[in-house]
Each structure stands twice: as C-alpha cells, then as structure tokens.
Amino acid sequence: MTQTTELLELATDIAREAGELAARRRRDGVEIAATKSSLADIVTEADREVEVLIRERLIEARPDDGFLGEESAAGGVSEGTSGITWVVDPIDGTVNYAAGIPFYAVSIAAVSGGVDPRTWTTQVGVVAAPATSELFRAARGEGAWLDGRRLAVAERNPAGALIATGFGYDARTHAGDLASLTAAFAYARDMRRMGSAALDLAAVAAGRIDAYFERGLNPWDVAAGELLVTEAGGRFGWISPDGARPMMLAAGPELFGVLADALPV
Ligand code: LIP
Numbered sequence: 001m002t003q004t005t006e007l008l009e010l011a012t013d014i015a016r017e018a019g020e021l022a023a024r025r026r027r028d029g030v031e032i033a034a035t036k037s038s039l040a041d042i043v044t045e046a047d048r049e050v051e052v053l054i055r056e057r058l059i060e061a062r063p064d065d066g067f068l069g070e071e072s073a074a075g076g077v078s079e080g081t082s083g084i085t086w087v088v089d090p091i092d093g094t095v096n097y098a099a100g101i102p103f104y105a106v107s108i109a110a111v112s113g114g115v116d117p118r119t120w121t122t123q124v125g126v127v128a129a130p131a132t133s134e135l136f137r138a139a140r141g142e143g144a145w146l147d148g149r150r151l152a153v154a155e156r157n158p159a160g161a162l163i164a165t166g167f168g169y170d171a172r173t174h175a176g177d178l179a180s181l182t183a184a185f186a187y188a189r190d191m192r193r194m195g196s197a198a199l200d201l202a203a204v205a206a207g208r209i210d211a212y213f214e215r216g217l218n219p220w221d222v223a224a225g226e227l228l229v230t231e232a233g234g235r236f237g238w239i240s241p242d243g244a245r246p247m248m249l250a251a252g253p254e255l256f257g258v259l260a261d262a263l264p265v
Contacts, residue, residue: 018050021046037170044098050106064080064081069089090106092107092198102132108128109125125227134147135147146206153207154207154209157189160189163188163190163210165214180263184211202225202228215246235251
C-alpha cells in the first residue's frame with residue numbers, strides 16, 4: 001500500500017467515525033462551549049469532543065505525525081517527525097451545526113512539506129457531511145471522488161454562475177464583504193451563503209456550484225477542500241494572500257480568471 005493510499009484510507013475511516021459522533025451529539029442537543037473572535041464566533045462542546053477523537057485515532061495510527069486542529073490551534077501546531085501534518089476542522093459550519101441547520105462537515109487533510117499553510121502540499125483530503133451521508137475525498141494526482149463517483153468542476157453556464165460566499169463574524173468587515181458580493185453578482189445567476197467552507201469547496205469540486213470566494217478563512221477550513229477542487233479540475237487560490245483577511249477563490253479555470261480580476265482584493 002502506498003503512503004497516499006494509507007493516509008487516504010485512515011482519513012476516510014476517521015472522518016466517518018467523527019461524523020457519526022458529531023451527528024449523535026447533534027441529536028442529543030448542542031451546547032455552546034465558548035465564543036472566539038466575537039459573540040457570533042462560537043465553539044460547541046461537540047467541536048472539542050470530535051477533535052479529541054480525531055487526534056486520538058491519528059496518534060494511535062501514526063504517532064509521529066504533526067497535528068493542527070481548529071480547537072487546539074491556539075496552542076500552536078504540534079510538529080511531528082514523520083513529514084506529515086494533519087490539518088483538521090472537527091466541525092466546519094459550527095454556526096449551522098449549533099442552529100440545527102444540516103450543512104456542516106468534518107474536514108481532515110494530510111499535508112507534507114512543513115507546517116506553513118503557504119508552503120505545505122496537501123496529499124489527501126476528506127470532507128464528510130453527516131447530515132447527507134456524503135463523503136468527499138481526494139488524493140494528490142489521483143482525482144476527487146464523492147463516494148464512488150469521480151468529481152469534475154462545472155462548465156461555464158450561459159445563464160451565469162451559481163456562486164457561494166461567506167461573511168466575517170465582525171460587523172466592521174461587512175461593508176467590504178458586500179462590495180465583493182456586488183462585484184461577483186455581475187457574473188452570477190444567483191448567490192449562496194451556505195455556511196461551511198469545506199462543503200462549499202466540495203460543492204465546487206462536484207460541479208454543484210460554479211465558484212466560491214470568502215475572506216478570512218483559516219487553514220483548517222480549506223485544507224481538504226482545496227485538494228477536492230484541484231483534483232476535480234478546478235483552481236484554488238488566495239487572490240489577496242496578505243493581510244488579516246486574505247481572499248480565497250475556488251472555481252473552474254475560466255471563471256477563476258474572470259472572478260480573480262473582478263473581486264476587490
Ligand atoms: C466557518 C466556515 C464558514 C465561514 C465561517 C467559519 P467554522 O468555519 O466554514 O465558511 O463563513 O466564518 O469560518 O468556524 O464553522 O469551522
């Protein structure tokens with residue numbers, strides 16, 4: 001078994017188990033554990049519990065790997081010695097999850113080349129959506145898949161693009177986000193704000209939406225979804241890589257170029 005296959009199978013098995021735990025806790029009732037950057041930026045007890053489960057399973061299987069998880073990131077990345085680092089968002093779409101909106105995911109990626117998101121290389125990525133029992137996965141150079149179906153980004157639609165985006169939790173950022181929305185609308189047949197970056201990226205990879213852009217995302221929000229998009233023939237990039245809220249864009253190759261020129265960076 002190649003290392004890529006081992007990493008992908010491990011990530012798939014853990015994502016499934018973690019997704020089942022998240023769904024179980026959702027049925028039990030969700031408790032807000034704390035807020036982060038603002039009152040709107042919440043973390044639930046389930047976020048924390050799911051990340052602990054994922055980390056335990058990874059340590060059991062690959063004790064020498066590094067780990068960067070959303071709920072433990074404040075303590076920094078745990079650098080391993082194997083050359084592989086796991087980048088994990090235990091529940092992406094936490095606000096949806098807490099509100100009972102069934103659009104959230106477990107996102108697990110394995111990267112090589114160090115712990116800097118600007119220079120690491122994602123080797124495998126898995127996004128599991130418990131509410132729809134869908135599991136998206138990709139391995140570098142081996143394609144992207146939804147369960148057993150190969151994924152491909154959408155062709156340009158003459159009616160315009162279906163474009164997803166998101167907004168920051170800080171009201172001071174909303175004017176800029178609305179300016180980006182206005183710019184994108186010139187190329188859109190409609191817009192979506194669905195609330196999970198990992199699933200928005202999976203939707204681009206599956207050709208369900210044509211493009212997704214958002215400022216201020218974290219490495220764990222996009223690490224797995226980025227590989228889904230590029231292995232499905234799409235483009236992923238930070239069109240304004242610097243600053244506090246860099247702009248991320250994912251789309252098919254032609255639309256990527258159009259939106260990269262149109263969006264205010
Ligand atoms: C969320 C993203 C979403 C973004 C939210 C938040 P979380 O991740 O999936 O796209 O708009 O601000 O970053 O916090 O639920 O893991």
